Amino acid sequence: MTIDTSHGRRARLDQEAVLQAAEALVDRDGYDALTMTSLAAELDARVSSLYNHVANLEDLRALIQVRAMRTLGEHVRSAAMGHAGADGLRTLSHEFRAYARSNPHRYAALTRPPIDPEAFYAAALTAIEALAVMVRSAGLAEEQLLRTGMSIFAALHGFVSLEVAGYFGDMSGVNTPGVDLDAVYEQVIDGAVTAAVPEAAH
Template sequence: MVKGQNGPIRRRTLTRDKVVDAAIEIIDELGWESLSMTSLSARLNVVTASLYNHVRNLDDIRGAVQVRTMAELGAHLREIAMGRTGPDGLRALVDAHRAWASEHPHRYQTLTTSPVDRDAFISAALDANTALRTMLASCGLPPEDTLDAAVSIFAAMHGFVMLVNTDFLGDELDLDSIYESVLRGALAGVGCAEPTNSASSSSDHGGSVSWSR
């Protein structure tokens, strides 16, 4: 047994998944910088030393959080992509990306740092990459061009999302209007521009994910 703040806790009740779950809770509530072995042990009500039976160190936990976060975002984007094609489908994916990042701003920040476990992170990103590249292919892009196009789309939208999540743009600007400009430019830049009469707010696109700041 190990002794927690409220009494003894059996070692077998603690698992690696529970440690990662607690880490995600801390990040969602307090931010990436608030994650530490001390904050984890307090959240789990165990002594800090017991964590090392399940994880190597703090970087190991951070890497696991990055992988799970990327996998969760990828699964969400894969679901959004089903049954959609062309510019409207691509918009739906980007809208979903924006919505997810807005709902999980602190955890999304974990995707902005260099992956601790690059191989595992790349595997976790497969769903997101496949969804985006498949959608770009449905716009008529040759398969060999979809990777560069996907990175271009991600770079544009990721930049916007981070400016919003860090409050860099403040409250005085029309964020939806800026979003539309960024999105239209990104889509046009990869040869997947929307028809002029369909370029409107994301809420006007059937099946896309709504978003509010």
């Protein structure tokens, strides 16, 4: 990230600039590679100057988690608009995977235990409500929403986290001929959705 002005003077840092640089570093090197020293090098700044904008490394990691969660929520909410029930759950599921594949290290960050639970869960409300709308529209009673939403998330996260971590490797290789990861994910979605939606009939 460049922080020099056109006049050759170092631009003034603020929290947004620090956070954007941290996100760029995470995207490139991974969440665990983020340190105040590596971030200072990214910004061509002194480590001490970073503490004018974030309290410490944990505070910075919390900001990354919160923004990643908020962004995921915005993605799934936008994708789910105009859909309902099982169709909406499938659409939401595909957007969930798309976000994780496009932002694997930020996805890994937001699925770690939250550093700032209050801010994190506030940021998660958009994604939670998008999922709840789909589940409600499938006919489930209010008392079933939380359990059903958690089960759907657990199923999707199980596949997606393995995929973005590289666990499946090259599924077109000689050890797994003909395996289509998209088809596998569709099967995961089918299991998650059919486990939720039939309950509406009872």
